[in-house]
Amino acid sequence: MNADFKDAHERHWEDAEHLHEKELLANADYLYGLSAECGLKAIMQKCGMKLDGKGSPENKEDRKHINELIPRYNGYRDKFTTFDFEQLPPNLFKDWHVDHRYANRSNFTAQTVQTTYGDAFKIYELVRRAIINGLMK
Amino acid sequence: MIFDEIRQVMIGILRPYADSVQKMTASQKLLVNCDLMGRVRLIVPSRAKNDTELEKIVEIIAQKISEQLKPHTFDADRVILYEDDTDAVINDAPTSKLLSDDLDTHYDALKNVWLVDRLIVGGNWAKITDETSSSPRIVFFSIKGGVGRSSSLAATAYHFAQLGKKVMVLDLDLESPGLSSALLPEERRPEFGITDWLVEDLVDNGNEVLDEMVGYSTLSRDGDIWVIPAYGRKNERYVAKLGRVWMPKDEQAWSERLRRLIDQLEDRLKPDLILIDSRAGIDEVASACVTSLGANLVLLFASDSAQTWNGYKLLFSFWRDAIDVAKIREKLQMVAALVPVNNRDQYYSSFIDQSSALFTEFFYDQMDAGEIDGWNFDLNSADAPHYPAKILWHQGWSSLSSLHEKLVDADDSELKLIFGQIFEFLSPYLDEKGQQHV
Ligand SMILES: Nc1ncnc2c1ncn2[C@@H]1O[C@H](COP(=O)(O)OP(=O)(O)OP(=O)(O)O)[C@@H](O)[C@H]1O
Ligand SMILES: [Mg+2]
Numbered sequence: 001m002n003a004d005f006k007d008a009h010e011r012h013w014e015d016a017e018h019l020h021e022k023e024l025l026a027n028a029d030y031l032y033g034l035s036a037e038c039g040l041k042a043i044m045q046k047c048g049m050k051l052d053g054k055g056s057p058e059n060k061e062d063r064k065h066i067n068e069l070i071p072r073y074n075g076y077r078d079k080f081t082t083f084d085f086e087q088l089p090p091n092l093f094k095d096w097h098v099d100h101r102y103a104n105r106s107n108f109t110a111q112t113v114q115t116t117y118g119d120a121f122k123i124y125e126l127v128r129r130a131i132i133n134g135l136m137k
Numbered sequence: 138m139i140f141d142e143i144r145q146v147m148i149g150i151l152r153p154y155a156d157s158v159q160k161m162t163a164s165q166k167l168l169v170n171c172d173l174m175g176r177v178r179l180i181v182p183s184r185a186k187n188d189t190e191l192e193k194i195v196e197i198i199a200q201k202i203s204e205q206l207k208p209h210t211f212d213a214d215r216v217i218l219y220e221d222d223t224d225a226v227i228n229d230a231p232t233s234k235l236l237s238d239d240l241d242t243h244y245d246a247l248k249n250v251w252l253v254d255r256l257i258v259g260g261n262w263a264k265i266t267d268e269t270s271s272s273p274r275i276v277f278f279s280i281k282g283g284v285g286r287s288s289s290l291a292a293t294a295y296h297f298a299q300l301g302k303k304v305m306v307l308d309l310d311l312e313s314p315g316l317s318s319a320l321l322p323e324e325r326r327p328e329f330g331i332t333d334w335l336v337e338d339l340v341d342n343g344n345e346v347l348d349e350m351v352g353y354s355t356l357s358r359d360g361d362i363w364v365i366p367a368y369g370r371k372n373e374r375y376v377a378k379l380g381r382v383w384m385p386k387d388e389q390a391w392s393e394r395l396r397r398l399i400d401q402l403e404d405r406l407k408p409d410l411i412l413i414d415s416r417a418g419i420d421e422v423a424s425a426c427v428t429s430l431g432a433n434l435v436l437l438f439a440s441d442s443a444q445t446w447n448g449y450k451l452l453f454s455f456w457r458d459a460i461d462v463a464k465i466r467e468k469l470q471m472v473a474a475l476v477p478v479n480n481r482d483q484y485y486s487s488f489i490d491q492s493s494a495l496f497t498e499f500f501y502d503q504m505d506a507g508e509i510d511g512w513n514f515d516l517n518s519a520d521a522p523h524y525p526a527k528i529l530w531h532q533g534w535s536s537l538s539s540l541h542e543k544l545v546d547a548d549d550s551e552l553k554l555i556f557g558q559i560f561e562f563l564s565p566y567l568d569e570k571g572q573q574h575v
Contacts, residue, residue, distance in 0.1 A: 082385055133255045134172025
């Protein structure tokens with residue numbers, strides 16, 4: 001199956017919201033992180049990131065999870081002159097890690113998920129704005 | 138369906154559902170969002186989603202939008218975006234009521250429906266396109282406005298048409314167009330202009346306007362003058378269109394799109410000569426006219442003033458950093474514009490000092506003693522690109538109320554006196570073309 005970053009962003013977001021609402025915190029936290037990763041990759045693609053035949057980023061440096069992806073995004077964003085996407089603070093998702101999916105659920109509090117949600121929302125908004133402006137369908 | 142019709146069609150779609158729209162918009166705006174490519178989406182206050190009745194209406198409206206606004210919209214399932222706070226998504230974009238206030242109060246129910254335009258300026262203008270192999274393309278460029286650029290272009294078009302040539306003229310001064318009215322009386326203005334094509338092309342709809350954007354000038358008896366104006370007779374929402382013309386599409390910068398337009402027009406009209414009125418200034422639009430349209434020659438209009446020389450300095454230093462100077466320098470030619478009547482020799486010598494210094498700094502190869510190869514010219518070498526072709530200031534041409542009328546009773550010897558050096562300078566470009574066709 002080929003990657004569709006924008007759609008993956010949206011479905012992870014929707015599911016994360018459901019889980020968050022039901023206070024299923026551990027998986028909500030995980031999916032917010034994946035949603036942000038996919039959303040950001042969708043924007044990076046718009047800003048010139050090349051994909052290989054399977055739809056993953058050509059450059060290995062771009063095949064990262066969200067906690068390592070922000071500087072890559074900012075780099076593409078700086079070179080893209082058509083549209084002024086927002087610069088993102090590099091410390092977003094600094095306590096999030098994909099390996100937390102193996103952790104015990106008691107590690108996730110309402111507070112940690114709230115932070116992850118806040119960071120993921122910034123990327124959700126970024127994608128939303130790209131759609132409204134017509135840079136993404 | 139073209140861009141200009143969006144507002145009218147939207148009103149037609151919403152009117153039968155005015156009552157429902159009024160409910161949706163009781164506390165929040167409903168937005169007809171026109172994106173950067175000129176495609177419409179409806180941004181609906183979220184509360185409509187919680188009311189099954191309203192939600193159904195929204196779906197019907199989406200369906201109609203999709204049917205009636207294509208290609209200026211999406212498939213129905215992508216037409217609607219729900220937002221909790223529709224004011225927040227406007228985000229400073231230009232916004233106006235879908236229905237202007239002076240319309241019948243009958244439509245009062247639609248008073249909270251707004252048209253939002255996502256606009257942009259910018260683009261990639263540092264690429265130079267190789268010159269074309271077919272009709273010569275000559276760009277008329279200046280740093281400052283009001284130097285007689287458009288008048289000279291019109292006179293040039295007229296002159297070569299009188300010699301039996303087919304001349305195609307493009308007004309790229311989209312922000313302050315003027316050229317087309319010099320060559321066409323208003324009643325001959327075509328329906329559309331370059332701006333319309335650039336907007337329609339964003340949704341692959343350029344052919345819809347292509348046939349209706351060429352005006353035929355009656356000034357010439359023997360040749361032809363085709364005029365492609367910046368805007369046409371159908372001219373609603375010009376600013377909303379202008380804010381989209383610079384959009385790239387599928388990796389093509391707007392200037393490459395423009396070049397594609399010129400290629401298509403050239404293919405249809407088969408002109409002997411293409412004259413392009415670029416806009417004044419050192420912005421990217423002006424610059425792209427020089428670098429991206431496949432020009433064979435760029436006439437750089439200048440008057441001998443500090444402001445002009447400083448402007449060229451800025452522009453040239455940008456080019457030096459951004460593009461391959463060797464590719465562009467041989468296409469440049471200075472023009473001394475509106476040369477004053479008095480003290481001409483003194484004026485020229487000061488002009489030549491300045492333009493020579495400029496070209497030496499940015500374009501000429503540095504020559505060490507004894508070297509002979511290299512691209513360089515002496516101060517007073519008449520072949521040098523810094524050595525200006527001259528256009529004389531002439532009382533009969535100053536503050537004209539109608540350039541068109543002036544050209545209708547053009548006096549050939551007066552034209553030659555004022556613009557003759559430009560005509561001479563351009564002749565070889567036509568001869569080359571003539572030979573290619575033999
Ligand atoms: N050779 C000339 N002698 C005297 N006046 C002239 C001459 N050519 C043009 N003019 C006058 O100068 C003014 C500006 O001319 P024109 O519109 O051709 O300049 P432009 O460089 O195209 O300006 P813009 O930047 O506004 O497009 C007009 O009033 C015109 O009548
Ligand atoms: Mg002009």
